[in-house]
Amino acid sequence: MAIGIKEIARLAGVSTATVSRALSQPARVSPETRAQVMAVVEQHDYRANSFARSLRVRRADAVLALVPNLGNPFFSEIIAGIQEGLAPAGIDLLVTDSLSQQVRRQSPVGHLQAARADGLICLDGGLPAEVLDELAASDVAGRVVFACEWPEGRHFTTVRSDNRAGMALAVQHLAALGHRRFALLTGPAGNVLTQERRQGAVAALAAAGLSLPPEAIAGGSFEIRDGYRAAGALMRCAERPTAILCASDQLAIGCISGLSELGIRVPEDVSVVGFDDIALAAYSRPPLTTIRQDRRRLGRSAAERLLDSLAGRPAAEPLTTLPVEIVVRRSTAPAPGRG
């Protein structure tokens, strides 16, 4: 068992109160006593038991991140950002998977109720209504922020990328290259990002006097595999598209892979634009034109917002929208016949 404060106090010849103060409010202890205490502390490598401390101060100094799927590499950069935002404040990061939580029928609110975490950063916009109701309860709502995704029709503090603007950027780039027949590879049905990005695409298309026929919409997840599968469906359209907007880089890479199996060249025959700018995007063949969203910053902002909120300084505006930019690489080219 590790050494305790009583033993440190005994060895330093002071009271436990003084040891505690020497550690957390050094200014309130005379320099000599402090030195004396610190010597013993360092000698024994003493660290205050965090549970006793948390119990007393009623603070966990930990935050829980609820991730839809921990195994999905898309989230790793966001998690790194969260950690980056938390670390300076000395706050620990707990992570859990909303899939496994649901299997075990545990609410993430349990962690807050058990005082195990001070706050919650939720990367899953698709939580069941019961859970959202719990999260919206007055004593909890101030301790949760959504990042990346968010639940619709609710009013949680949220940090997100400008998904609509991103799609608009993609449409404008493609339209400028002379493309007129567009297709869209969407994410999972019901996902907010799917909706935002679709609406962004439709609006930007309309602004360019273009439209998106229903048969030119495919997808159904953000995964590579679905991009691969959808490629075939899209190419069977009566009016074959020359430009494909994808709701994720994974979809785009899968789609290009599928197109290539069909003997269709990117970007000569068809242009493809991704979304996210994952690390591999620059090195896929061809290097992917995509919409970059700063996932690390997304995580960092979410952490900072949560910390502010926990410290009693909630932001005036519950919604933070981070800018995105288009990164033009080589998966897009002038529309065929307009080279």
Next chain:
Amino acid sequence: MAIGIKEIARLAGVSTATVSRALSQPARVSPETRAQVMAVVEQHDYRANSFARSLRVRRADAVLALVPNLGNPFFSEIIAGIQEGLAPAGIDLLVTDSLSQQVRRQSPVGHLQAARADGLICLDGGLPAEVLDELAASDVAGRVVFACEWPEGRHFTTVRSDNRAGMALAVQHLAALGHRRFALLTGPAGNVLTQERRQGAVAALAAAGLSLPPEAIAGGSFEIRDGYRAAGALMRCAERPTAILCASDQLAIGCISGLSELGIRVPEDVSVVGFDDIALAAYSRPPLTTIRQDRRRLGRSAAERLLDSLAGRPAAEPLTTLPVEIVVRRSTAPAPGRG
């Protein structure tokens, strides 16, 4: 503030001891009392304060995962596996970045000392010697397991993939295709995986009567970028290799990208084999032949080993080596001139 055990006891008309028992040892409470207590518990959605509990039972019910770089998607699958191994036992997962830890000069042992975590799963084999010494201390060593990477010359419990066998598989596959001139793209200098995989390659090459000239070794990290850069260097070898073994899929994808810039075709001119089998490997152009290591299982095993060890049943053998397999896709082909 959340409701406490005293209030529940009062409302249920029993003592706090009975509430506690009803919750954690239901068999030791009469059915009527239990029902009575549970009714109040559910009505108020009561959850025992985890700190008070941990303080009393001297157990955190949490484990810390120390990851070299949380933002690296390679680790996400391992983390998912850890979580998967921990969840059935109701153990929480804390994550931290060894980079940021080092910047802040905090030892991960601090979490154990502060009783904040019961154990540590370390994915970083390159920790500084001081930290390793701390981890090797008798009261700590039984609570740490290394996964994926491990520190050399130490005797920690470790779960890893069979890196040497993996490279041997790659060499055998390529040799069978008639390749005689090999190159190797290695990971970071000093990394165990770099060494194991290099040794595996050299040994398997030797067994086939082949060797690896020093100029045919390049790399220096597991990152895509370095694969891309190394492609040029490798192609400048006097004896240009026809087969490139890569220590990671990222290196392989970067390398193929670099080769393609140079007008070198994969697999017609050069065959490339990766290592890991990341999700994108199957969809890169060309689909990557690679060595699959089961990262999720790696994480799960590590979690299970740690849990066993914490429960006082340490495994007899400190080293667990998981099998790997080769996945042949289309980045490898018969050596040129042997079609």
Next chain:
DNA sequence: TTGAAAGCGCTACCAA
């Protein structure tokens, strides 16, 4: 089967 009460290790109040 149940309750009273000690005490886990710490912080913060109050008094000296």
Next chain:
DNA sequence: TTGGTAGCGCTTTCAA
């Protein structure tokens, strides 16, 4: 500036 001490919320012994 320092020490004594109550008490954070829970579990667990001991006795009834």
